[in-house]
Amino acid sequence: MNCDEFVELVTAFLDGAMDEPTELRFLTHLTVCDDCEMCLEQFKQIIAMVGELPEASLTVETRDQLRGAFRALRRG
Amino acid sequence: MAGARELPPDEVLVRRLRDGDEETFALVLDTWSGGMLRLAMSFVSTKASAEEAVQDTWLAVIRGIGDFEGRSSLKTWVYRILVRTAKTRGSKESRTVPFASLQPEEEGPTVDAARFRPPGERYPGHWAVGQEPRPWPEDYVLRGEVRELIAEALDELPPRLRAVVTLRDVAGYGSEEVCSMLEISPGNQRVLLHRARAFLRRKLEHYLSGVHDVAVGGDERGLR
Numbered sequence: 001m002n003c004d005e006f007v008e009l010v011t012a013f014l015d016g017a018m019d020e021p022t023e024l025r026f027l028t029h030l031t032v033c034d035d036c037e038m039c040l041e042q043f044k045q046i047i048a049m050v051g052e053l054p055e056a057s058l059t060v061e062t063r064d065q066l067r068g069a070f071r072a073l074r075r076g
Numbered sequence: 077m078a079g080a081r082e083l084p085p086d087e088v089l090v091r092r093l094r095d096g097d098e099e100t101f102a103l104v105l106d107t108w109s110g111g112m113l114r115l116a117m118s119f120v121s122t123k124a125s126a127e128e129a130v131q132d133t134w135l136a137v138i139r140g141i142g143d144f145e146g147r148s149s150l151k152t153w154v155y156r157i158l159v160r161t162a163k164t165r166g167s168k169e170s171r172t173v174p175f176a177s178l179q180p181e182e183e184g185p186t187v188d189a190a191r192f193r194p195p196g197e198r199y200p201g202h203w204a205v206g207q208e209p210r211p212w213p214e215d216y217v218l219r220g221e222v223r224e225l226i227a228e229a230l231d232e233l234p235p236r237l238r239a240v241v242t243l244r245d246v247a248g249y250g251s252e253e254v255c256s257m258l259e260i261s262p263g264n265q266r267v268l269l270h271r272a273r274a275f276l277r278r279k280l281e282h283y284l285s286g287v288h289d290v291a292v293g294g295d296e297r298g299l300r
Binding site: 002003004005007008010011012015017033035036038039042043045046047049050051052053054055056057058059062063065066067069070071073074 | 093094095096098101102105106109110111113114127130131134135138139141185186187189192199200201202203208209210211212222223226227230241245246248251262266269270273274276277280281
């Protein structure tokens with residue numbers, strides 16, 4: 001496997017969505033190529049950073065309206 | 077992201093919601109709405125419209141909780157209602173986001189071919205000299221501005237890519253759930269997710285190499 005193929009397969013690898021021969025070629029490349037190891041590491045960093053993004057939130061008005069609607073509809 | 081806000085199991089949540097327990101409603105509302113807003117933004121054109129889509133979704137949830145059959149998780153059920161609501165709203169705004177097939181621009185490599193050695197050279201297909209991924213300085217990665225950059229880059233993504241990466245990496249869904257929510261094949265889901273991640277990685281790489289060069293160059297210029 002070459003680097004240009006490796007970089008396109010990172011997500012398939014992380015999802016465990018590769019057939020066995022491809023995974024073996026991927027892992028073999030990983031053991032011999034520091035650059036691609038770095039690239040894989042950076043994908044993991046990106047995924048971690050995206051997962052830690054501060055969340056958007058509803059406006060206070062919408063939130064209050066929805067709580068009111070819940071009270072009205074569920075309690076009758 | 078799991079763990080920070082532990083919710084009771086679905087059967088407890090559903091029972092309490094049906095009983096009209098407002099505390100439980102507030103809990104799921106506050107826990108899920110952030111991710112829902114981000115997802116809704118993939119389908120509609122403004123933040124206000126995304127907020128309305130989320131609001132409509134919760135109203136449908138309040139009305140429909142009695143009909144929830146537990147065939148999927150409660151959260152997946154809520155997200156499915158959101159996707160439907162936001163899609164309808166988006167198409168009224170003439171923003172249709174077809175997911176069934178890949179667009180031509182979504183095929184092809186995610187890394188510029190010029191970064192690899194061309195055929196005919198020694199080691200074709202390997203990183204070209206000077207084009208290899210370089211380590212990211214840890215102190216930059218930890219800075220708030222990098223987070224901001226990633227948030228902006230997410231907003232720049234085409235809607236389909238944004239929807240998938242939002243569900244997978246922001247909201248933490250597995251691929252099967254995402255395929256089911258967006259009605260796409262596992263293969264297409266993976267292509268969209270990989271393109272989205274590669275886009276974000278490229279943005280950050282570009283930014284960090286720029287920061288690095290400026291810092292080095294700045295010192296040199298400072299001597300003059």
